[in-house]
Amino acid sequence: MSAERAFVDSLKALASDPAARGLVDDCAVLEIGGETLVLTHDMLVEGVHVPMGADPADVAWKLVACNLSDLAAKGARPLGVLVGHMLGGDDARFAEGLGEVLSRYGVPLLGGDTVSGQAPRSWGLTAVGRATYRPVPSRAGAQPGDAVWITGPVGAAMIGFEGLRDRTGGDSTAYRRPAPRLAEGEALAPLASAMMDVSDGLLLDASRMAEASGVTFAIDSAAVPIAAPEARRADALRWGDDYELLATLPAGVEPPFEAWRIGEVLPQGEAPLLLDGEPPEGSLGYEHG
Template sequence: MERDFIRSRLLPLATSAAARGLADDAAVWTPPLGRDLVFTHDVLACGVHYLAGDPPGDIAWKLLAVNLSDLAAMGATPAGVLLGLGLSTAEDDVWRAGFTEGLGRALRHFGVALWGGDTVSGLAAAALGLTAVGAVAPDRALGRAGAQPGDDIWVSGTIGDAGLGLAMAQGAAPADTFLLNRFRRPQPRLALGSALAGIATAAMDVSDGLLIDADRLARASSVALPIDVAAIPLSSAAAARGDDLPARVRAATAGDDYELLFTAPPALAAAVAALAAPTRTPLTRIGRVTPGLGVSAWHAGADVTPARLGWEH
């Protein structure tokens, strides 16, 4: 019965006053004075976004992380979340224990409160929703529109690791812990996103592939984003598995990176670079915004834009 699951597994995680011991019809939260609030809701479906055999603790981590990555892309600091768990008979007690343990670890890791939500069972397959709420200084929220010709194009961290990790999770390649973790336990760039408010002209997180997401940012800003494929940052683990042009295009279209793609005026390049150390986030310039519309990929002076830019949903 869901009431027992909520009491035994979710209530211990809902320690904030806002959650009211999960005893009321809704959560109540006093927002910080003089801040804008940022809201996002993402759904992970079994068989679509994760595999039935994936470790449930990692699914919980990813469910939280992909939503926090949306907050990071807006420059917001997370405060609380609501869960919408649609479960099937496949999510038995062992799965539920693993899921809630992983969720608790992730909530503590990111300093986020569980405020409430809903759990229903009897679905044909699990669908896991999460709403994340964060705060940002007034009128400082980042967005996809705002990139200007002449701006530098930046990306955080490394690109393509999660795509290689996915192939490993599917058994298509020998497992590597670093790359598997990049797929299963993404790290939303919260500190960087928060620091970019007031610096970046446009920002978004890379979830469907660097190129397709860059195309979305370009179209939202009505500019062109030519990407220097040779500049795309690869981890040493990824580079060891291929560093040629096809491998780099695969990385740039693989998705699930949860890195931040952003633009900033060249005059602020030193200010951007100075954020790498305090936010512990590698930052790489991968191109410069031009007039035009949409993304393109360039290598040794040639347009190498692939037909498929990433994942379409």
């Protein structure tokens, strides 16, 4: 983490505000021709973000989905993607998965690059979207008095991952093929004071959003929907890869679809996050990475 932090700090020093925003806030925002473009770039590395030996079709799916999820958190509609693919293994299977996820979300493949390499391999993807609402939601706008909402349960990816790891034969779809909440992001963008996707764990991402907004989030753990046994609730709140959207909405405003109110925004206190009234102990989630 310290290497990454130092590097990102160096990058931030390079970038002028608000251009630096992409390095803090997952997406870059670019005004052009009266439109607002949202751009995001994520890399996946074998053995870090996807298991060694993962089905290349699942790698392609996750590569696209995690970037589309970043667009979803901005209320942006995807215009296309550019893929960086390291050849080797089963490239045809990678192309198959890429075709599936792009077709599922109606996103064109605009271009990209193929390179030779060797394990552990890596892939990169840039997704470009058009903002459907301006200003584009950031993670820095939460206000005291807002309510904290989540678009769906956490823990499904954890259960899927464990099923794969332990070869239980359980359904691992949620882990292998996450679903970006594009429609939900568009619907929330005009309503939310802050929004982000939950990729690194609910508590960690909530803590980051609270810090970025200069407030404290009070989360009610029992109110969080989980897709895991009750005994795993604490883990589910800390596991990533679910790609639900976390949003703060002014009091009295409700999402126009089923969503869960999991807490409220308080003025900035000593800790950015309270879980059932106390700062949570131990790891809050997945630190990149």
